[in-house]
Amino acid sequence: MNVSHLSLAFGGLKALSDVTFSVAPGAITAVIGPNGAGKTSLFNCISGFYKPSEGKIEFGGEDITRLHPPARAKMGLARTFQNIALFRGMTVLDNIKLGRHAHMQTNVFDALWYFGRARREELELRSELERRVLDFLEMEYIRDHPVASLSYGLRKRVELARALAMQPRVLMLDEPVAGMNREETEDMARFILDAKEEWGVTILMVEHDMGLVMDISDHVVVLNFGQVIAAGKPAEIQNNPDVITAYLGSGDVGELSRRIACEKAA
Numbered sequence: 001m002n003v004s005h006l007s008l009a010f011g012g013l014k015a016l017s018d019v020t021f022s023v024a025p026g027a028i029t030a031v032i033g034p035n036g037a038g039k040t041s042l043f044n045c046i047s048g049f050y051k052p053s054e055g056k057i058e059f060g061g062e063d064i065t066r067l068h069p070p071a072r073a074k075m076g077l078a079r080t081f082q083n084i085a086l087f088r089g090m091t092v093l094d095n096i097k098l099g100r101h102a103h104m105q106t107n108v109f110d111a112l113w114y115f116g117r118a119r120r121e122e123l124e125l126r127s128e129l130e131r132r133v134l135d136f137l138e139m140e141y142i143r144d145h146p147v148a149s150l151s152y153g154l155r156k157r158v159e160l161a162r163a164l165a166m167q168p169r170v171l172m173l174d175e176p177v178a179g180m181n182r183e184e185t186e187d188m189a190r191f192i193l194d195a196k197e198e199w200g201v202t203i204l205m206v207e208h209d210m211g212l213v214m215d216i217s218d219h220v221v222v223l224n225f226g227q228v229i230a231a232g233k234p235a236e237i238q239n240n241p242d243v244i245t246a247y248l249g250s251g252d253v254g255e256l257s258r259r260i261a262c263e264k265a266a
C-alpha cells in the first residue's frame with residue numbers, strides 16, 4: 001500500500017499535511033505520534049471514512065482514494081476500532097461471522113449465480129475458516145458465549161478474530177492493546193506476530209504502547225502535527241532526536257526514554 005501526499009483539514013485545522021509512506025507486504029508497520037498527531041485521521045482516510053482533500057492511496061496497485069469503505073473491505077482491507085465495535089448481545093462466533101459479509105454477494109444476480117452447490121460450498125469454506133480463526137486465537141472454548149460476558153482483553157481478541165475472518169491482505173489495527181493489562185498485551189502481541197508469520201497478513205497499526213511498537217514492528221512511521229517527522233526501523237526511531245522532542249511533554253515520553261535507557265544498558 002502506498003500513501004502519497006495525503007492532506008486532510010477540519011475547517012482551518014490541518015489534521016494531515018502531505019503524508020507519504022508505504023506499507024511493505026508481509027510486514028508490521030506502526031504509526032505512532034503524540035495525542036492529536038493525526039493517527040486516527042490517517043486511519044480513517046485509509047479505510048475510507050474520511051475523504052482527504054489532497055493526495056492518493058494505492059492498494060494492490062489500484063487507486064482507492066475515492067472508494068467507499070465496503071469496497072475497500074472487499075479488496076482485502078480490514079480494520080479494528082479504537083473503541084470496541086462488537087454486538088455485545090451476540091455470541092463470539094456470530095460476531096466473527098459478521099466479518100464474512102464483506103465477501104458475501106448482495107445483489108439478486110449474484111445471489112442466483114451462487115444459488116445451490118457453489119453457494120453451499122462457499123458457506124462450508126467460510127465455516128472452516130471461522131473454525132480456524134477461533135482455534136488460532138485460542139477462543140474455541142468461548143465460541144458460544146455472549147460477548148458482553150467476556151473480559152476486555154477477550155473482547156479485543158474477538159475484534160481481531162472478526163477482522164481475520166475477512167481474510168484480509170492488509171489488517172489495520174487501531175490501538176490493539178489500549179486498556180489491556182500486561183498479560184493481555186503480551187497475548188495480543190503474540191497473536192499479531194503470528195497473524196503476520198503464519199497467516200501472511202500485512203499489518204498496519206496505530207498504537208501508543210511504545211514497548212509493543214518497538215518489539216513487534218518492522219517499520220515505524222512517526223506523525224507530529226499531521227506531518228511525518230520520521231520513518232524507519234524501531235531502533236532508528238527510538239534514537240531519533242526529532243521523535244524524542246515530539247514526545248516531550250506527552251504522556252508517552254516516559255516509556256520511550258525507558259526503552260532508550262534499556263537499550264543503552266544492554
Ligand SMILES: Nc1ncnc2c1ncn2[C@@H]1O[C@H](COP(=O)(O)OP(=O)(O)OP(=O)(O)O)[C@@H](O)[C@H]1O
Pocket residue numbers: 010013014015033034035036037038039040041042
Ligand atoms: N472529526 C473531527 N472534527 C474536527 N477536528 C478533528 C476531528 N477529528 C480529529 N480532529 C482534530 O484533528 C487533529 C488530529 O486528530 P487525530 O484524532 O487524528 O489524532 P490522533 O493522533 O489519533 O490522537 P490520539 O492519539 O489522541 O487518538 C486533532 O487536532 C483533532 O482535534
